[in-house]
Amino acid sequence: MSLPKPETSRKLLHTRSIRVQAYERSDGLMDLEAELIDYKGYDFHRIDGMVNKxxxxxxxxxxxVTIDAEYTIVDAQASYAAAPYDAxxxxxxxxxxxxxxxNLLKNFRRQVKERFGRTAGCTHMTELSQVLPTAAVQANAGARRNRAGQSNADKRPFQLDGCHALSTDGPIVLKYYPRWYAGRQEGEQGEAAAAASPDMSS
Incomplete structure (x- = not known):
């Protein structure tokens, strides 16, 4: 569903796009390449006097970043094609x-902020790194299911209760993960309603 059309006229000020692509490598590792691009909707003068169109x-x-099967980073590289203060x-x-x-799944965001905070890093590069954990999990989800097959049938799916849609008392879990559903079944709901109603027979 798209957003409703704005009722007030407006002009573009700024666009930021973030894209992450994941690659399965022939050596069994995974590359995640995250890209951040900013541009303005108007011309402006840079601090060096040049005009940015x-x-x-x-x-x-x-x-x-290159990660292993446990989400530990084994290689990392950063690069710029454009930056406000160039070199x-x-x-x-x-x-x-x-x-x-x-490790992307073990206090990664906190560690990055501690290591690359303020003058020890680039604000935008550090911000870009924050999307890596969820992107890695998403990229690896299908492959992990294929590798696991039925071997992990008794293991509770990690994503349950991770977001609103996958609440263990919600309809999605009831439909697709009934074994792990923790809400009330229809019969239980009826019994609960009956128990809450005053007894009119006495």
Missing amino acids: AGDHVHDMTLR SCMAITPAYRDMVGM
């Missing part, structure tokens, strides 16, 4: 190799 990239950066911004790229050894 509408649509010209203000930020254009990519962060690639001064781009000089921070080697620092992001320090992500090696971090």
Whole structure:
């Protein structure tokens, strides 16, 4: 469902796009490449006096991490195609190799903020890294199910109770994961309603 059309006229100020692509490697590892692009909807003068035209990239950066089957980062590379302070911004790229050894599912966002906070990193590159954990899980979900087959049939799916739609007392879990459904069944709902009603027979 798309958003309703705005009722007030407006003009574009800023566009930010974030894209993550995941690649299965022949060595069994996975590459995640995250890209962030910013541009304005109008011309403006940069601090160096140059004019940045509408649509010209203000930020254009990519962060690639290679992870193993346990989501531990074994390689990390950062690069810029555009940055507001050019070489001064781009000089921070080697620092992001320090992500090696971090695990995307174990306090990753906190560790990144601690390691690359303020002058120790690039605000936008650090912000870009924050999308990696959920992107990795999403990318690996189908492959993990295929590899597991029925071997993990007795293991509760990790995604349950992870979001509104997958609440264990909701209709999606009842329909697709009935074994793990924790809500009331129709008969139970009827019994609960009867128990809550006053006894009119006395």
